[in-house]
Amino acid sequence: MTDDRAAHGATGTTGTTVRIGVLGAARIVKTALTQPAHEVPEVTVAALAARDPARARAHADRLGIPHVHDSYDALLADPAIDAVYVAVPNGLHATWSERALRAGKHVLVEKPVTANESEARRLAQVAEETGRIACEAMHPLYHPLTDRVRALLAAGTIGEIRHLEAHIAFPIPSSKDIRWSYELGGGALMDLGVYAVALLRTYAGATGPAAAEITEVVQAKAPTRTKDVDRRVDARLRFAGGATGRIVATMWGWPPLATRCLVEGTKGRLTVLNPLGPQMFNRITVTAAGRRTRESVPREPSTYACQLRAFARAVVDGERPRTDAVHFVPTMGVIDAIYRRAGLPIRGARVADPVADEVA
Missing domain, CATH: 3.30.360.10 (Dihydrodipicolinate Reductase; domain 2)
Known part of the structure; x- marks a missing residue:
């Protein structure tokens, strides 16, 4: 698959295989991405980046991911990557999902899609502006x-x-x-x-x-x-x-x-x-x-395989995923409302560590 998006439609694909890059050396990557990818021939997990290149290499070797980038930005700049799986902590989802969209990549971001509703609305807007897909990894909904x-x-x-x-x-x-x-x-x-x-x-x-x-x-x-x-x-x-x-x-x-x-x-x-x-x-x-x-x-198939197959169809064929902005913006609005009713601050009110990248 090449990066000639202007010539090949809004999805930016020329073939039937979506090459995915991973942001974050998280344990969930195996369960949610590399294992189900064996059941979904429409995707290949091509690269990984983490805050620590040595840790990224070790994680990539364990998961069979062939390429490692020295930084998140380097992965986003790779023209051989069509889409990004965002597996950094919740507080950083919005930042790196938006950067990925602006780099021309489609995005599958771990739940919750962002830290709060305001960030979710902004992410939806950026996806609309860039013509790329922003999809929350709410895997049970695809089973x-x-x-x-x-x-x-x-x-x-x-x-x-x-x-x-x-x-x-x-x-x-x-x-x-x-x-x-x-x-x-x-x-x-x-x-x-x-x-x-x-x-x-x-x-x-x-x-x-x-x-x-x-x-x-x-x-x-x-x-x-x-x-x-x-x-x-x-x-x-x-x-x-x-x-x-x-x-x-x-x-x-x-x-x-x-x-x-x-x-x-x-x-x-x-x-x-x-x-x-x-x-x-x-x-x-x-x-x-x-x-x-x-x-x-x-x-079978697993929730994760169902989700990954649907994401690939969205990227390749333009089929709308179940967990795009129509799904995730109202959900984050409810999350904010629950926190407020409980007397707690919504997430995102304090700045997250810009380099942390490990999630369960």
Whole structure:
């Protein structure tokens, strides 16, 4: 694939393979990118850059990434790179995603897409100005499990949606983990709650886009572990269609992995077990008309492979990804509103370390 974007359309591609460069020597790169790339022939992971070139080389060698650049800017200047996977800490997502877009690269950025709504709106504007794709790596939304849940809800299986809940728990015990840093965009809401908000908006929108909008954060509690960094968040929401919602997300305590969603309707209820990692296990339970039915969707392909394939289609064919600005701007607006209601500052109010690059 060449870099002759003017001659070959808005996507800037001439072939069917998207060459991706990685910003950040993060552990998530293996799970979210290099492993699923083996299942997606439309992409190749071509290069990596990190703040420490030696660390970048070691990480690239472990993951089988052939090229290493001495800096993020050097990778962005590489004409052999078509798109960038941004795996730096949350507080730096906006900065490096914008630089990548202005360098002519498409962007797949780890969740949450930015530190706050203002940054998300700016990123959307830059993507529009540059004609490049900015896509949040909200991988569960690309899996057939989400499609099946939406289909059941759209079919009126449980009637009109009246209430939705999402519960997510994953402990981060080490106080040195960057997810406990306010400056780097840490917090349970940012790390886990953003999944909950995205899932509930997606489920609520099964009957129409307007129903997905969250119009009010009625109540929010967010006890902290470190200064201004929430260890747990419990928020009550109101949707445009009249439904109520609740999200509970915690990085403190046990069980080590507990993820489930609930949708209650006028005719019954639907529960989803493990919507974040359905490739490990999943189950949908519907209780309606006096009957209870259970089903699962095939575990493979993984959420990450589904996401990567969709991103490649967006770059090569211009197919709109599910998690572009229409998705991520309103989601970040809800995140900001929850923090404000809980009495905590939104993320991004204090400057992040410009060279940190490690995430889980």
